[in-house]
Amino acid sequence: MKRPILLLLLLVFLNFNTEAQRRYVKPRPKPAVIKTVANSDKAIVIDERLAVLRNAPSLFAKPIQRMRRGRVVTIIETREADGITFYRVAAVPNAQGWVQREAVAGKLRRGDDERLARLVQASNGFDQIERARIFLENFPDSPFRPSILLLFGDLMEEIALKMSADAAKRLSRREMAASGAPLYSFYLNYSSLDRYQRLGIGFVFNSSTKLFHYDGASWREIIKKSPAANEAVEAQKRLDSLKEKMEETR
Numbered sequence: 059m060k061r062p063i064l065l066l067l068l069l070v071f072l073n074f075n076t077e078a079q080r081r082y083v084k085p086r087p088k089p090a091v092i093k094t095v096a097n098s099d100k101a102i103v104i105d106e107r108l109a110v111l112r113n114a115p116s117l118f119a120k121p122i123q124r125m126r127r128g129r130v131v132t133i134i135e136t137r138e139a140d141g142i143t144f145y146r147v148a149a150v151p152n153a154q155g156w157v158q159r160e161a162v163a164g165k166l167r168r169g170d171d172e173r174l175a176r177l178v179q180a181s182n183g184f185d186q187i188e189r190a191r192i193f194l195e196n197f198p199d200s201p202f203r204p205s206i207l208l209l210f211g212d213l214m215e216e217i218a219l220k221m222s223a224d225a226a227k228r229l230s231r232r233e234m235a236a237s238g239a240p241l242y243s244f245y246l247n248y249s250s251l252d253r254y255q256r257l258g259i260g261f262v263f264n265s266s267t268k269l270f271h272y273d274g275a276s277w278r279e280i281i282k283k284s285p286a287a288n289e290a291v292e293a294q295k296r297l298d299s300l301k302e303k304m305e306e307t308r
Contacts, residue, residue, distance in 0.1 A: 099133040099166050100133075101130070101131055101133055101145070101147070101167075102162060102163060103125045103126065103129045103130075103131070104127060104189060105127070106124065106126055106127045108157075108160055109129075109162070110123075110124050110125075110158075110161075111123050111125055111155035111156070111157050112155050112156045113156070115137040115138075115144035115146070116140055116144075116156075117140045117142075119156065122153060123155075125149060127188060128192060129149060131145075131148065131149045131157070131162060133145045133146070133147055134146045134147060134154075137156070142159065143159040144157065144158060145158075145162065147162075160173075164196075165196055172202060174192070174193050174197070175202040175205070175206055178193055178206060179209070187210070190213065194207065194210065194276075203284070204280050204284045204287040204290070207277070207293075208276070208280060208296075210276045211272055211276040211277045211293070211296060212296075214254075215272040215296075218261055218269070218271050218272050219270070221261075221270050222268065222269045222270045224250060225250070225268075226268065229244055229245070229248070245265075245268070245270070251270075259272075262304060264304055266306065266307045267303075267306055267308055269303070271300055271303055274296065274297050274300050277294075277300075278297065
């Protein structure tokens with residue numbers, strides 16, 4: 059009688075053990091966590107004439123795309139070829155390649171602020187304005203900042219005078235009067251302002267003289283943050299002149 063009972067218990071145990079093994083699922087290994095570097099070496103395209111992204115570090119390598127000025131890239135490595143330095147960069151969206159060093163500038167590399175400041179001084183038209191803006195956005199602590207701020211304000215005042223002359227030709231007093239809207243609102247909605255306002259550049263308008271003027275933000279920054287700089291004296295002169303222009307009547 060004992061042997062059948064032992065066999066029965068053995069069968070029950072084996073069946074239980076088999077069921078337990080079926081229910082047990084081996085846990086899958088967790089995927090590896092990829093950590094990004096917090097302080098990546100960022101740079102920004104400053105010269106689109108040189109900003110050809112290539113598949114190899116050579117001026118003769120196949121071009122992938124030409125990057126526009128203002129585009130942000132991450133520098134991965136450096137290599138010498140064809141007598142110049144190339145950066146291997148990661149650019150959004152999902153593009154990697156090699157670009158000539160002089161096409162970009164970054165605040166983590168010594169001397170790039172001076173190089174961009176020289177390029178700003180040598181540029182003309184909207185190129186000069188846009189490169190100056192890139193400098194001011196990316197090099198807040200550069201010793202060249204006061205000079206670029208002073209130049210930027212002067213450029214904007216020149217633009218303001220050109221917009222004033224253009225608006226005088228394009229805006230019809232008769233049409234403005236017929237609309238019933240305040241005259242100054244036509245000027246402050248003038249289409250040429252859009253391009254600069256999107257960049258955060260401000261202008262003011264004297265309703266009496268019908269003239270735009272730069273709002274002086276860059277000059278005020280010089281006086282506030284770099285009062286000992288030589289440019290601070292010139293910045294104050296320009297702010298005094300702006301005040302007189304805004305008080306002028308006809």
